[in-house]
Amino acid sequence: MPRSRCQARQFFRRAWRPSSHLVRFQTLALLLCLAFAAAPARAEVRVLRGFTLIDGTGAAAVANSAMIIDAGRIKWVGPVSALKVPAGAEIVNLTGRYVMPGIIDLHGHLGITSGMTLDTKAYSRQTVEHDLKTYAEYGVTSMLSLGLDTDLIYEIREQERTSRPTMARVYTAGLGLVYKGGIGGGISFPGVPTPVLSTVSDVEPAVAADARKHVDVIKFWTDDNFGKAKRMPYDICKAIIDSGHRHGIRVVAHVYYLEDAKQLTNFGIDGLVHIVRDKPVDQELIASMKQHNTWQVASTLSREVSLFIYAKAPAFLSDPFFTRGVPADVVKTLSSPQYEEKIAADPNLEKYREALEIGKRNLKALADGGVRYGMGTDTGVPGRFQGYNDHLEMQEMVEAGLTPMQVIVASTKSGAEFLKARDLGTLQAGKWADLIVLAKNPLDDIRNTQTIQTVYIAGNTVYKGKAQ
Secondary structure (H helix, E strand, C coil): CCCCCHHHHHHHHCCCCCCCCHHHHHHHHHHHHHHHHCCCCCCCCEEEEEECCCCCCCCCCCEEEEEEECCCCCEEEEEEHHCCCCCEEEEEEEEEEEEEEEEEEEECCCCCECCCCEEECCCCHHHHHHHHHHHHHHEEEEEEEECCCHHHHHHHHHHHCCCCCCCEEEEEEEECEEEEECCCCCCCCCCCCCEEECCCHHHHHHHHHHHHHHCCCCEEEEECCCCCCCCCCCHHHHHHHHHHCCCCEEEEECCHHHHHHHHHHCCCCCCECCCCCCCCCHHHHHHHHHCCCCEEECCHHHHHHCHHHHHCCCHHHHCCCHHCCCHHHHHHHHHHHHHHHHHHHHHHHHHHHHHHHHHHHHHHHHHHHHCCCCCCEEEEECCCCCCHHHHHHHHHHHHHHCCHHHHHHHCHHHHHHHCCCCCCCCCCCCCCCCCEEEEECCCHHHHHHCCEEEECCCCEEECCCCCC
């Protein structure tokens, strides 16, 4: 037999000489055999069985369920009694376990923080992928990066969308847009080349540039940091929303004040990426959000927690679920008296506590009022930890008055719907197998989302913990 490509070509040329029909037939048969031998093996098939299914749709959990995963997608899901195991499939016994869809975080940031150090110049493929892998290890299988991303993010996003990723799927708003003298983007994070708008005439070129890059959403910031900065004028806000819609792109905004939320909603904005925190929301805002199909994309309650919680070292600093994804030196810093004193000295400390309580009440009011909402954390800056804070966010949402099922749906199905990701968010036939295996039932206690055994993305095992 030939031992190199060159020898193989010579072999086949000699074999195809028209000496006889038999030789031609034998050569063709040999070629076919070699082709089949070189073809990739059939995509792996995995069968999960014996678990309780929480499918993300809001339907009741189903005990003794089974699932067939083929080439990263769910081929079949149903009761174990109806399972027909494909020949050669790997069988995973999950008796006593709980399976839910992967978590979707609709507000995060990537690649700019190492430990407790913010370094926008460090943004690179390595730092972005590190963060996406950290999200994945905590069961966050998709995330929306809301501003601060350079063009590198589009390469990573494209690679994920043309393959079966082994880290969290990324969606992005690119760099986002800020107002001169305001907050956000490169103003709040020096070194990030965020477009800075001064007048309405600046809007269209900035939005058109985002459109050429195919951002998933356009984001802008309007807030004044308790009076220390300028809020984006409403004519610029409206111009961004209108321009985004002309380009076929949805627009979301960082907001703090009720009056801003009302005005932006009346302009037709697609989503608010923080909850209103200065006043209780009212029926006027709820009605307008429903009329304009404006989402409460994320309430980011855990963001508010992170602004005051370290004034006294919180118990979770010694929680193995926290420390497994956080460097030891960070834990040491957060536990130090010096850091506690620094946080406690913040003159706005009580305002942060008040903002959290107002935010919780507002989330409950919006949910009860029929406004669409997802889950998001605003993680990725010092003190707000990717992955861990997603579970903290879900706890805060339950403390706000939502049921564990409502929170799970918000963190899975609703997140996918906002992203217009039809193949994600629920565990149904035809969708990607992005899922989490848990040791305990999160419907009994939302904190049980922390009992992660295994995380799959597109059928790939991206995290496997110790049995519990």
